[in-house]
Amino acid sequence: MKTKNKNYKTKVLLLITGSIAAVRIPLLVSQLAKENYEIKCVLSKNAEKLIKPLSLSILSRNPCILEEDQWSNIQSKPLHIELCNWADILIIAPLTATTLSKWVTGNADGLIPSILMANIKPIIVAPAMNTQMWLNKAVQKNYKNLQNYENVLSLQPSEGLLACDAIGIGKIPPNDLIQLALEFITSQNQNTYHKDLLNKKILITGGCTSEKVDSARHITNKSSGAMGLMLSQVARFRGAQVRYVHGPLKIDKDLTDGIQRYEIETSDDLIKVINNEISNCDYFFMNAAVSDFKMFSDHSAKIPKNKINDHLIKNFELVPDILKKISESKKDNQVFVGFCAFTGSIEEAKIIIKKKIIQKGCDYLFANPIDLKGQGFGYLAQNEGWLFDKKNIEHHIKKTSKIDLANKLITKIISQKD
Incomplete structure (x- = not known):
């Protein structure tokens, strides 16, 4: 899969939160880097415990951004605003129940929630969590509210064997599908996204x-x-x-x-x-x-x-x-x-x-x-x-x-x- 213009690299801001599914994201970063996308990765504190920032920096060819960088004294402007302005498209993969809750309730506590609050660009959402967590009424209510966000392209979690050895829904959507959604958005004029076939x-x-x-x-x-x-x-x-x-x-x-x-x-x-x-x-x-x-x-x-x-x-x-x-x-x-x-x-x-x-x-x-x-x-x-x-x-x-x-x-x- 290729982006639409070889002379322009679509800028992708990849937000990674603390689900065990985060271990699959370095492969996604490598995959996208080979396909003419420019990638910057943002790691939550919990995600740092699962994957190394250095690995993402090397794979993306850009420094990996951490929570502690949000209010660094070397920043000339708020980092979450600067990143939103830089990106053409955002991906949040995996999306955890905690980050989902912060997002839909307007809680900007932390760098990634702040980015989600400030962003108006198209964003691809790839949830991942335990089946019981995913089916929890509060999580489902929050996820339903997220579907009303016009700029959100949401990919349902997959079914299969989970990290807890249970079989059920909650797996992060496949990397190839996330890339396909990204290619779909880049095929839109000016990388816009609208749900113009709702209820069809x-x-x-x-x-x-x-x-x-x-x-x-x-x-x-x-x-x-x-x-x-x-x-x-x-x-x-x-x-x-x-x-x-x-x-x-x-x-x-x-x-x-x-x-x-x-x-x-x-x-x-x-x-x-x-x-x-x-x-x-x-x-x-x-x-x-x-x-x-x-x-x-x-x-x-x-x-x-x-x-x-x-x-x-x-x-x-x-x-x-x-x-x-x-x-x-x-x-x-x-x-x-x-x-x-x-x-x-x-x-x-x-x-x-x-x-x-x-x-x-x-x-x-x-x-x-x-x-x-x-x-x-x-x-x-x-x-x-x-x-x-x-x-x-x-x-x-x-x-x-x-x-x-x-x-x-x-x-x-x-x-x-x-």
């Missing part, structure tokens, strides 16, 4: 479906599921309630953290989940790469190779157009978006694409080329594409990262509805 429900499909030929063979399409996942995370970051329906993902599962998702295998599986969810959504993104063929007879045994040709000829059938079928029951207040991979020139593809919008009954169709070097499949691949509607929209999104493309695509679509 979005259903997204992605990845490939797979159809059984026999016990040893299957038919599928090429798709990693990355584009659908980026759309899902961007929509969630912007405040939406998201459900992601997908085939097997060929990407780091850490990037799925925080998304309500359903893993499917066949086109029939996909149709069932869509039918269950479609009536409740405001936006539907049909990004799945559905296999074009399936077998209408079930064979649990492996077909001998000398008989496979005859077996395919007799049992092949086309998979119905799922988007076309679903669009027949589309409500007036819903927006449906289809996706179309193409090869060759966009000028040649336009005629087919505009016909497809009518045939499929969707509001928009996003067409992206897959025959250009470095574009198409996989999380690290970049993409460009053209957004069409039934009338005269023909909006080009230049080659960029998949999360930036997802962000720009969603922005364009919701701006049209407004």
Whole structure:
């Protein structure tokens, strides 16, 4: 993942408080330093007991800032104000129950709480604590209040094995997800952040479906599921309630953290989940790469190779157009978006694409080329594409990262509805 401008280093102020999860933060600092971010770290007194300031200074290439520095006699202005002015984006990872309480109750006791009080820049929040602490009514009340802060992008803690050997919710969100949230914000104009999809429900499909030929063979399409996942995370970051329906993902599962998702295998599986969810959504993104063929007879045994040709000829059938079928029951207040991979020139593809919008009954169709070097499949691949509607929209999104493309695509679509 790269920041949007190689000539400018986005300035990230990383606030680290005293959860055992702080031991994971040096790896995050190292990860971000390699990706053209300029980082300054601030350690709370309790966090100092868990990780060494010198390590953070070396990894970030900047002096690590400690609580005792807040009112140092070498400061020419209040340190918490100076740091807020310096930063483009803030991250607090891990966020403890104590710091959360100080923040939402307006208690500026200490350097990190003072920074949180003074900050108006976008801030990514990554809580971490014991399950019982996280589920405590006071903590949940404070966390709920935090969701009303317009500049806060909050990542829910993960579930898994905790430092206390218990299994439950409370793990700090994965470093890759924190970095993804950071890249999302840097893709915004002037690094702003707004929850413009609050109270919106979005259903997204992605990845490939797979159809059984026999016990040893299957038919599928090429798709990693990355584009659908980026759309899902961007929509969630912007405040939406998201459900992601997908085939097997060929990407780091850490990037799925925080998304309500359903893993499917066949086109029939996909149709069932869509039918269950479609009536409740405001936006539907049909990004799945559905296999074009399936077998209408079930064979649990492996077909001998000398008989496979005859077996395919007799049992092949086309998979119905799922988007076309679903669009027949589309409500007036819903927006449906289809996706179309193409090869060759966009000028040649336009005629087919505009016909497809009518045939499929969707509001928009996003067409992206897959025959250009470095574009198409996989999380690290970049993409460009053209957004069409039934009338005269023909909006080009230049080659960029998949999360930036997802962000720009969603922005364009919701701006049209407004």
